[in-house]
């Protein structure tokens with residue numbers, strides 16, 4: 001899929017002292033981060049720590065108040081980034097139309113559009129629902145549809161903001177499977193989640209943020225065995241179900 | 249999608265063209281609401297069209313508005329009834345070929361009980377004197393009828409504005425009659441509209457017959473020298489037909505309930 | 516009162532060809548105007564909802580203000596434009612159905628635009644982030660939103676049709692209420708009322724109301740169906 005030469009060109013992405021302070025509120029207070037072109041990076045951190053803001057900034061939906069995002073090669077890698085939210089927006093139309101939505105700005109031929117839509121629908125297992133209204137899909141199917149929509153764009157960078165937050169284990173599993181496949185297809189994936197089990201299952205590296213700062217960016221094996229920042233340690237003690245103590 | 253838009257635009261264009269298509273042989277006649285509402289045109293114009301194949305498009309307005317319409321060049325022929333204003337219109341060079349066509353008469357209608365006792369008046373002057381404090385609905389729309397009414401007040405030396413029961417409808421003859429009928433008021437109307445008017449309720453003719461109440465209609469062509477697009481030839485054929493024996497006979501032949509509404513006046 | 520209405524129904528039972536022609540012309544004029552008004556108003560309203568430009572607030576207020584524009588005022592303005600001594604006099608459009616279509620288009624377009632803006636704006640709030648993420652241009656966003664709101668927008672278009680087909684002021688002045696040429700239902704009703712022929716004007720009114728009702732029923736059905744189909 002695609003030209004490897006071009007696809008590699010936007011990485012690594014360097015975030016330098018990125019600050020986001022809407023109305024003087026310190027949301028991101030100096031984020032430094034380097035993102036390579038491979039694998040699945042999972043962003044962890046407590047509620048309100050700035051995960052979504054960071055993802056939105058990478059997608060170009062939010063502008064930093066200070067600092068910069070430096071893309072290797074070009075400044076604005078148009079059409080190579082896709083994003084999926086926890087609650088994907090769905091048109092009042094068919095599943096097919098909803099997948100085609102992401103392709104519109106690419107100006108593809110009708111034939112190419114149809115081809116891509118059918119292909120990704122097959123890969124997320126929604127071919128049999130292609131003609132149904134997207135608004136009648138279950139939560140899990142909706143999320144698969146959103147992934148298909150992003151996948152059809154053939155992004156080089158796929159951003160996922162808590163894509164499985166409202167899903168049951170089976171649906172979560174399916175989403176994770178699809179995410180892995182998209183990675184195998186050659187996309188870099190950056191994803192936020194509160195599900196540590198999920199992070200453990202699919203991440204290659206963990207970006208831990210807390211209070212608007214990246215506290216730790218390490219390969220996941222190491223993060224889960226010996227996180228070196230104190231914040232990460234505390235976070236995991238508070239969140240991992242098997243470590244919660246009820247103070248008896 | 250693009251295909252859909254192309255089809256839509258085609259439909260719109262053809263609709264506009266269809267709407268724009270009009271009979272080649274036609275002209276606009278600006279006339280008064282009272283003439284139109286009397287039903288005269290629905291009787292007269294088909295006769296003219298049958299003979300000449302020319303369509304007459306009647307726009308019914310107050311006399312003042314009809315003259316304005318001519319002055320703007322929006323009508324080809326005018327058929328109105330306000331001799332003073334007509335003469336000024338001709339004198340100012342806006343119209344040509346003015347001819348007398350017909351007359352009808354004004355009548356004063358009011359509630360059957362006749363509280364102002366105008367039935368017994370000896371002439372129109374006395375009628376309007378007696379109406380000086382009565383409930384009266386005026387057209388108030390600068391029409392020929394309105395102009396005539398104001399003239400009658402003047403001749404009776406009455407200032408209607410001093411009468412607190414004097415109402416100005418600001419509309420055509422029909423609405424004014426509707427209003428008078430609803431209020432049980434007096435009003436001045438041309439006989440034609442009155443005869444064709446259906447919602448009379450308690451109203452009836454209380455005074456008629458004074459020569460002063462005669463209402464003369466004139467026809468004229470808007471000056472083609474002012475507006476080159478004026479349909480001079482078609483307009484003149486109408487004016488000629490209307491004022492010649494045939495048109496005059498047709499006018500005399502228009503009757504409602506056996507009553508003649510307009511009296512030929514061209515010769 | 517009761518008699519008048521009974522008479523009206525009796526008249527309806529044998530509508531003559533003259534009345535039929537009036538009804539057809541009404542439909543032709545108002546449907547054309549609504550079609551044109553929708554072609555202008557839908558994109559305009561959607562654009563105002565989606566785009567960011569200076570003076571957006573002022574424009575929005577103006578647009579909704581135009582919804583309340585007295586039809587007579589618009590009629591006079593268009594009259595002065597189309598009059599032989601006006602700037603567009605050359606066209607010779609005054610007192611023609613085309614002129615009536617033009618006037619009603621100007622009447623209906625702001626109404627449709629204002630209602631469209633309202634509908635699209637709400638949906639845009641939900642869609643903005645994602646459409647922006649997919650790098651939609653404002654134009655593409657606009658088309659997508661219009662399509663997505665298509666069933667709600669039927670209401671906006673119908674409101675336009677209701678206003679067009681029932682208004683008297685503009686068509687009376689612009690069309691001149693010429694018998695057999697520019698006489699439409701609303702002006703015919705005005706004329707018959709003026710003549711004191713109340714049963715006939717009520718009969719025409721009934722035709723008008725039942726047409727508007729019929730169209731609304733159709734639109735309602737369509738919306739229900741769409742809701743059932745698309746959620």
Ligand SMILES: Nc1ncnc2c1ncn2[C@@H]1O[C@H](COP(=O)(O)OP(=O)(O)OP(=O)(O)O)[C@@H](O)[C@H]1O
Nearest residue numbers: 022023025027045046047048049050051052053054
């Ligand atoms: N445009 C904005 N204006 C003001 N405050 C904002 C804005 N965007 C985000 N914030 C604030 O920034 C903080 C971080 O928000 P963010 O959504 O990134 O948190 P998060 O890490 O994704 O949390 P969660 O785990 O609950 O999703 C929050 O307190 C939020 O209210």
Ligand SMILES: [Mg+2]
Nearest residue numbers: 051052053161
């Ligand atoms: Mg979040």
